[in-house]
Amino acid sequence: MNVCVLGGSGFVGTELVIRLVRAGHWVRVPTRSLARAEQLRVLDTVELSVANVHEPRVLSQLFAGCDAVVNLIGILNPRRGASFDMVHTELAAKVMAAARTAAVRRVLHMSALGADGQAPSRYLRSKAAAEARLRAPPHSEATRAEPGVTSFRPSVIFGPRDTLTNRFAELLRLTAGVVPLARARARFAPVCVYDVAEAFLRALGMHASAGEIYELCGPEVMTLEEIVRLTARVARLPCRIVPLPDAIARLQGLVMGVLPGKPFTLDNFRSLTVDAVCRDDGCRRLGIIPQPMLAVLPAYL
Structure with missing residues (x-):
């Protein structure tokens, strides 16, 4: 399977990309700086490129030929030029639009435990808004099958x-x-990065995971x-x-x-x-013992 991983050079992303390669997948990883992805350079089936993933045209190019897209990009606090709405909500909408254009079959999305439109923090509200944008129907009548969306809501990792x-x-x-x-x-309920990466990998291989939300917690x-x-x-x-x-x-x-x-x-x-x-044991549903x-x-x- 060809997989594009946004945030693939980050904390969770690096572990996930390594597992995807070991499982026989070809992986495309866009990054702001190749220096951030140094650990991934040695992997034969990883394609690294410098790209601005907030540009819709760039996303469409990145997703071309991909069977699945993983979005791991997120921030805990806004900074200059990177608000919660931009990084969480707007990017999710752009990812979904580009995935439709490129006929991507699966979209796996990193959310957060506690994501809710009525949550007390802007961080959690923006995470909920991102999930809503991913599951919103297309603006125009779809001519292709919709990508199957799977969301993950981990506790602290x-x-x-x-x-x-x-x-x-x-x-x-x-x-x-x-x-x-x-x-x-x-x-x-702190969850290990290894278990989070494994959850993404297993869900990717399960057709039944499309449309599901997995809460991920440690024991x-x-x-x-x-x-x-x-x-x-x-x-x-x-x-x-x-x-x-x-x-x-x-x-x-x-x-x-x-x-x-x-x-x-x-x-x-x-x-x-x-x-x-967690209220729902997503690790158990995926056969993972955290x-x-x-x-x-x-x-x-």
């Missing part, structure tokens, strides 16, 4: 190169273990505080968590949201008010 456990470990080192933590009791429900403490224990770092009252956490989001890199924003705080815990954090963290922390 951990693994090598993640921005979860690695960031907390770095913070613990910088602060001698003292962490002022917003929404310390927020609940997650353990943990609070944010428990995730930080486990990270510290595995990395052998001191850890003293200071849970912040919501009023202070909101202020923290306002202040840190204007710092370079936006390490924490008010919108992040609002996302944390929604527990990222790995606990303690089985994976020691290999890279």
Whole structure:
């Protein structure tokens, strides 16, 4: 199968592309910089190219000859020239339009657990809007079969190169273990990047997965505080968590949201008010036994 992976040089994308190649697929990976895709250069059936995937004409060219398209592109915070609407919602609509034009049979889309049009954060609302755009009927009468759309809603994802456990470990080192933590009791079911990539691969090979939404969670429900403490224990770092009252956490989001890199924003705080815990076991539906954090963290922390 010929597959185009948007976001293929990223955290989840790199793992997915490697698995696709091992499974015998040919993979096209557009990227903003070839340097970001260095790990993929050695794979024989990967075609790398520099491209602006927000241009509809470019997307149509990228999707030509492809049987499936995977969209993994997403941001946790907007930045100059990249709003939630642009990166999540508008890109999803462009992907679907280009997939129709190129007669792509399958579109696999990365969403987020908690995506809902009434969610408290712009991030989660934009993720829901993206899913809606993918499933909206075409503006004109379709002359070809519609691409089958499959969406994935993971909880927080951990693994090598993640921005979860690695960031907390770095913070613990910088602060001698003292962490002022917003929404310390927020609940997650952390899922390993290997299991997320495997979910995409398996769904791609299942005709019955077209039209489905898979919530992806790990085997353990943990609070944010428990995730930080486990990270510290595995990395052998001191850890003293200071849970912040919501009023202070909101202020923290306002202040840190204007710092370079936006390490924490008010919108992040609002996302944390929604527990990222699965109601439907998508891993089980795909035949995946998800790995606990303690089985994976020691290999890279």
